[in-house]
Amino acid sequence: MSLRSRSRRPGRALIASLVVASVALPLAGASGPSAVPAPVxxxxxxxxxxxxxxxxERYxxxxxxxxxxxHTAAGHGDLRRAAALRAMASPARQFLSFDGRDGGRTAxxxxxxxxxxxxAVLVPGSDTGLDTYGRLRAGAAALHDELGARSAVIAWLGYRTPHTxxxxxxxxxxxxxxxxxxxxFVAELAALRPGARTSLVCHSYGSVVCGRAAAxxxxxxxxxxVLYGSPGAGADDVAALNTTATVWVGRAxxxxxxxxxxxxxxLPFADVGLGADPVSPEFGARPFDAGDGGHSDYLEPGSVPLRNIALIVAGRLPSEADGNA
Known part of the structure; x- marks a missing residue:
């Protein structure tokens, strides 16, 4: 995999952003998953x-x-949401937190x-909520299976994700x-399990969340x-992340x-853009081989990126990009 640094004119980023925003803004007020009611x-x-x-007891x-x-979703007539919640309520599931309002928050x-x-605290990207939770759950389960015994993965849907x-x-x-x-959340986790090795595993827009949390x-x-499938980390380089953690990056x-x-x-009305390219050498993160899959394939069972992410979480060295061990 080539982690190449590509020069881009600032005007290109701004123009592309504003064009997409002009198309999407009329949709921003449309009703969607966040409109399904839920109790406090x-x-x-x-x-x-x-x-x-x-x-x-917490679970x-x-x-x-x-x-x-x-029950609230069913009464509202949203049978899809009700079915998703019914599956979540299985006695086999373990939730540290849950809030069904505004699209959903879970851990x-x-x-x-x-x-x-x-x-591993798995931080998802855009379009993740209760109605699309299956893909986050599948990735978390696959990572836990790869890590094996004496490990835990927490699927942290702790924020309102943006639409793609x-x-x-x-x-x-x-x-x-x-x-x-x-x-x-990480501070509470550290107090509960002070001897454990904890990693943030951040996909897509989740990389920006992790970057802002660190910075x-x-x-x-x-x-x-671990930043993977990342559009940016909300920072110009690793030094700006203000962290003693080792920062890894991979892109398929x-x-x-x-x-x-x-x-x-x-801009006067907003900050547009998500920072420098995390896979560029100038950013300063350590690269790992993320294979040849697509944007949603990083945690596929048996895949190269899943194996390497699990190695990082376990405190071992992954295979690096371009074949450099």
């Missing part, structure tokens, strides 16, 4: 320890909240958090809102930040995100 989730006391008993509390959201655990020595076709995906605004939420007050206790050869213009333009 019950206030849960912070977890004091990641013991089996405490986790079992049961959130299961009750999911069932309440299912689902794969594996045994009480014994995990390696933890829409103005919000062109700016760091949603990431700015999500960053303190991710920092808080703000920092993300304490994180050993690695058939990923359309490679054609997205990079850069940042400050």
């Amino acid at each position: 989730p019950p206030a849960l006391a912070p977890l004091k320890a990641a013991t089996p008993a405490a986790l079992t 049961a509390d959130n299961r009750d909240g999911i069932r309440a959201a299912e 689902e655990v794969f594996g045994d958090l009480s014994t995990a020595e390696r933890i 076709i829409g103005p919000d995906v062109l700016t760091p605004g949603r990431a700015e809102d999500a960053a303190p939420l991710l920092r808080s 703000g007050d920092g993300v304490a206790g994180v050993a690695a930040i 050869t058939a990923d359309w995100i490679d054609e997205v213009p990079h850069g940042h333009v400050r």
